[in-house]
Amino acid sequence: MSLINLKILFSVSISLIFLGCAKNSLVYEEIPVEMLYSCIDYDKVVDPNFDSDDLYAFWDIFVADAKCSMSSSPDYDKLNTDVNIFYEYESDALFASGEVLDYGAYAASSCNDSVVRVGIAFRYWNDINIWQKLGLMYHEFGHDVLKYGHSLNPDDIMHASSPFASSYNGFIESKNRFFEKKFDGLRYLDCSWYEDYSDGTNVPNHPSMLHDCNKDHN
Numbered sequence: 001m002s003l004i005n006l007k008i009l010f011s012v013s014i015s016l017i018f019l020g021c022a023k024n025s026l027v028y029e030e031i032p033v034e035m036l037y038s039c040i041d042y043d044k045v046v047d048p049n050f051d052s053d054d055l056y057a058f059w060d061i062f063v064a065d066a067k068c069s070m071s072s073s074p075d076y077d078k079l080n081t082d083v084n085i086f087y088e089y090e091s092d093a094l095f096a097s098g099e100v101l102d103y104g105a106y107a108a109s110s111c112n113d114s115v116v117r118v119g120i121a122f123r124y125w126n127d128i129n130i131w132q133k134l135g136l137m138y139h140e141f142g143h144d145v146l147k148y149g150h151s152l153n154p155d156d157i158m159h160a161s162s163p164f165a166s167s168y169n170g171f172i173e174s175k176n177r178f179f180e181k182k183f184d185g186l187r188y189l190d191c192s193w194y195e196d197y198s199d200g201t202n203v204p205n206h207p208s209m210l211h212d213c214n215k216d217h218n
């Protein structure tokens, strides 16, 4: 074999080695991540046309999800006739002092079965991704609609501090436990004080009325 032929053979061999490596890494990167099943199709929330500033869109998703995920198939849109979801902003004075709201959101009508009242800290809302937004909304509806208290597991939607899971699968795993009522330390809010007010129209400023939900500063 001539020297030239040897050189060609050598360079072809080197090329094959590189091709082999490139192919292997390509195959490795293409291993698909299994998308967990949900009875709700979340494609629309990752669509560029989805308006994540429309807080009522999250109520609609929650209602549809509860209906197909919970064994009792509740109609929360019919049960809750008065739904009010709104942003909260820093006061000028607070903002001027360099401070921001110290909560991510709150639920203000947990014990009234026909009213949903949820406040969302606008600045915080804009800092979190779509799966964390869904987790935060489900958390507040957990207080306001399902009367859930806080849990101790940071992976649960009902943990006292957000942000919650930042990925699709993380959100699906925690919201499945949430709807199946299978999460650590599940407990319900005490609404016995509220039931003393028979018509629900004259509710005092009871400390159990507001559920401020912390954001994690770490």
Ligand SMILES: [Zn+2]
Residues within 6 Å of the ligand: 139, 143, 150, 159, 160, 211, 212, 213, 214
């Ligand atoms: Zn909370």
